[in-house]
Amino acid sequence: MALQNMPSARSVLSVIAPLAASAVLLRSISSDFVPDELNTYVSSKLYKIFKYFSSEFTIVIEEFRGLSRNQVFEAADIYLSTKVTSSTTRVKLGMTEKEKNVAITVDKNEEVFDSFEDLQVKWKLISTEVKSSSHGGPGSHLRDLNATLRSEVRSYELSFHKKHRAKVVTAYLAHVLETSKAIKEETKAIKIRTAEYDNWDSEGTNLDHPMTFKNLALDSKLKNEIIEDLERFKNGKEFYRRTGRAWKRGYLLYGPPGTGKSSLVAAMANYLNFDIYDLDLTEVTNNSDLRRLLLSLSSRSILVIEDIDCSIKLQNRNSKDDPEVTKEDKVTLSGLLNFIDGLWSCCGEERIIIFTTNHVEKLDPALLRPGRMDMHILMSYCTFSAFKQLAFNYLGILQHPCFTQIEDLLQRADLTPAEIAGELMKSTDPEVSIHGLLSFLEHKVAEQSTTKTEAEACSVQKPLNGLGQQIECQSIL
Numbered sequence: 001m002a003l004q005n006m007p008s009a010r011s012v013l014s015v016i017a018p019l020a021a022s023a024v025l026l027r028s029i030s031s032d033f034v035p036d037e038l039n040t041y042v043s044s045k046l047y048k049i050f051k052y053f054s055s056e057f058t059i060v061i062e063e064f065r066g067l068s069r070n071q072v073f074e075a076a077d078i079y080l081s082t083k084v085t086s087s088t089t090r091v092k093l094g095m096t097e098k099e100k101n102v103a104i105t106v107d108k109n110e111e112v113f114d115s116f117e118d119l120q121v122k123w124k125l126i127s128t129e130v131k132s133s134s135h136g137g138p139g140s141h142l143r144d145l146n147a148t149l150r151s152e153v154r155s156y157e158l159s160f161h162k163k164h165r166a167k168v169v170t171a172y173l174a175h176v177l178e179t180s181k182a183i184k185e186e187t188k189a190i191k192i193r194t195a196e197y198d199n200w201d202s203e204g205t206n207l208d209h210p211m212t213f214k215n216l217a218l219d220s221k222l223k224n225e226i227i228e229d230l231e232r233f234k235n236g237k238e239f240y241r242r243t244g245r246a247w248k249r250g251y252l253l254y255g256p257p258g259t260g261k262s263s264l265v266a267a268m269a270n271y272l273n274f275d276i277y278d279l280d281l282t283e284v285t286n287n288s289d290l291r292r293l294l295l296s297l298s299s300r301s302i303l304v305i306e307d308i309d310c311s312i313k314l315q316n317r318n319s320k321d322d323p324e325v326t327k328e329d330k331v332t333l334s335g336l337l338n339f340i341d342g343l344w345s346c347c348g349e350e351r352i353i354i355f356t357t358n359h360v361e362k363l364d365p366a367l368l369r370p371g372r373m374d375m376h377i378l379m380s381y382c383t384f385s386a387f388k389q390l391a392f393n394y395l396g397i398l399q400h401p402c403f404t405q406i407e408d409l410l411q412r413a414d415l416t417p418a419e420i421a422g423e424l425m426k427s428t429d430p431e432v433s434i435h436g437l438l439s440f441l442e443h444k445v446a447e448q449s450t451t452k453t454e455a456e457a458c459s460v461q462k463p464l465n466g467l468g469q470q471i472e473c474q475s476i477l
């Protein structure tokens, strides 16, 4: 509109002042005497006139676009929950099955202020009651449908100085979307999914596993190394992009049953807040199903293949004389390696893959080759350091006069954290529990030293594999 055609501020004010006064009057008597339609019409006209002279600009973000939920509204809802301050007088509180914490959201008509760089903005949640009888006008069929589904129509009003229009639309709203996504990831309940034929079960089950790095009994040096590695991975987006590497990390967890391999997987998932995809290779028919499953993994997830040594008879891809290698009717090692090295490297991001095994010596060397799995973690028998963690978890004690004796016995017997935990659980009284554990350890030391002597008499020397773990004793009897 040309400037010279605009009315002067004085002349407009002289018109709108009485109008505003009548609007106030109208509002005060409207509920009884003035039809709603007229009331709304006058208010909106006045609002437009005031807005014309205001430096304020407002963006309206409605909750729904047609029948789908507006993602920007959803993002604002989450984002604003972090902006509730002492000046806020009313909030809403709730929790769904998908969340692990109570969520706070802004209540209607509550103003929430935010700043971003040099921007100052104001948010307000507007809620209008829907009358199911509303007809006519463009999109009325949708409104009617919405009305039958909801009793109110909600929208956020985002107001700021109009000179910042471009910055709000680009930078600020991007910041809101990004922050809300991060909050959502942080607060979502972790899901565990299993494969059904060539598809992941879409609903998943809430993991709710209480294992964390705080209560995992593991040598503290190793535990810190794992945590640091996960931290580097989590914050490594820029590093992986700069170096041209896929943003993924592979861990091989090996050790006897009951040493905490599955517990470590749960602790990792809880630490990163990643969903777990638990893949049983025996359930996968062939390489193309495997590929489909692996390509449909979501980002920020952990793929776990337990007992990789015995879950499938994986064929070595270099094995020339085995015709199974090239056949597409089964899952092969090459199919899996193609994913780790090839396709997986370029699809999706922030992925972790974990193999677990009780028998690392049975694994194909192709899986153990340096660079394939980034970290090989030995989950060993219970050390004294791990025992102290278990004693704290189960009995709440940090010290006991019998600890020195227990330390000595643990060095002489191979006992898993699961076995120690089982003993500690027998009584809640630390005295009873610790003394029960002592007799159990003494018994095990005696039992194992007898077995050891017998085994030494009948076995060949135990060879060491590349990872320094002893290969099982092969009896020659």
Ligand SMILES: Nc1ncnc2c1ncn2[C@@H]1O[C@H](COP(=O)(O)OP(=O)(O)OP(=O)(O)O)[C@@H](O)[C@H]1O
Binding pocket: 215, 216, 217, 218, 255, 256, 257, 258, 259, 260, 261, 262, 263, 264, 357, 358, 379, 386, 417, 418, 419, 421
């Ligand atoms: N390192 C540990 N720290 C704390 N608890 C442990 C640890 N290891 C084992 N446990 C206890 O023993 C139980 C079994 O452990 P877990 O399933 O993690 O062992 P695993 O190594 O995965 O065994 P498997 O090889 O049979 O799968 C756990 O539920 C936990 O209660």
Ligand SMILES: [Mg+2]
Binding pocket: 261, 262, 263, 306, 356
């Ligand atoms: Mg396990």
